[in-house]
Every structure is written in C-alpha cells, then in structure tokens.
Amino acid sequence: MLEPPDFLSRLLEKGGNEVIGVLLLSAWMWWLIGERFWFLHWRLPALRARMALAWRGERPEQASVRLRLRTVRCALIDAALTAHFGTIRTLTVVLPLLGLLGTVTGMITTFDLIAAAGSTNPRALSRGIDAALISTIAGLVTALSGMYAGTLLRVRAEKEREHIASLFD
DSSP: OOOHHHHHHHHHHHHOHHHHHHHHHHHHHHHHHHHHHHIIIIIHHHHHHHHHHHHHHOOOSSHHHHHHHHHHHHHHHHHHHTTTHHHHHHHHHHHHHHHHHHHHHHHHHHHHHHHHHSSOOHHHHHHHHHHHHHHHHHHHHHHHHHHHHHHHHHHHHHHHHHHHHHHTO
16 A cells, blocks of 8 residues: 555656646635634624623613624624635635546647557556546545535534524524
C-alpha cells in the first residue's frame, strides 16, 4: 500500500495540472466552509446574545423606530450568517468544470500519443487516460462534498435567521 505522501505525489503526477487547480480551489472552498461552521458554532451564539440583550435594553416608544432597528439588526445578522455562501456556491460549480477541462486535455494527450505512435499501445495511452479520469473524479468529489456542506450551512443559517428574528418580536 502506498503511503499518503507517495499516493498524493503520484496522483498529482498522473492527474496533470488541472488536479493541482482542483486541489487548490477545494482547499480554499473547505477553508471557507470550515470558517462558516466555526462562526455558526462559536461566534454566533455570543453575537445573538449581545443583540438580544441590546434589543431588550432599548425599547423605543415609536413603532416606526422599533421596526427600523429590528430591520437593521436582522440585516446585519443575515449578512454575517451568509458570508462566503456565494463563493462556496461558485467554487462548487467551478470545480467540476475544472475536472472536465482535465478530461479534455487528457483525451487530447491520448489522441496525440495515438497519432505519434501510430498504434494503440495501452501503456502509452494510459498517461492521457489517467489524467482524464483523475481530474474528473477529483473535480466531482470535491464539488459534491462542497455542495453537501454548503447545503448544511444554508439550512443552519436559515434556522438561525428565524430564531434571531423571533428574538426581536
């Protein structure tokens, strides 16, 4: 069995440049996802408590002022809840496309080898086919896992948004 560093270096070698791009973009995506989970788990409860305390402490008499304060506070929380969601969503769309680009370049390499060698030697063709398959799999796996995590984040953010809005009623 290959050791993880050896396996990763072989994967990068066989997968081509597109796999490096997929790995870099997926690392960025997972950093953003991790930051969002950290925010929802650690920072949001304290923020929610501070806003609820401030809301209880300032009870303006005019309904229009209260409505404006509630709207502003909910908008601030909403912006904090949904930070990076657009970037995460974009990365989950770009990653499979980058994998598809690797598929195309891998197949072009395969056809170039066929044209140069004049034969269909399986060993010679495996380099292009490896690059095509590895980049496709890398793009799809990272995108699907990112979509799953992004959906979990959106559902949690929506629940938090509803909970926070109920605090201001």
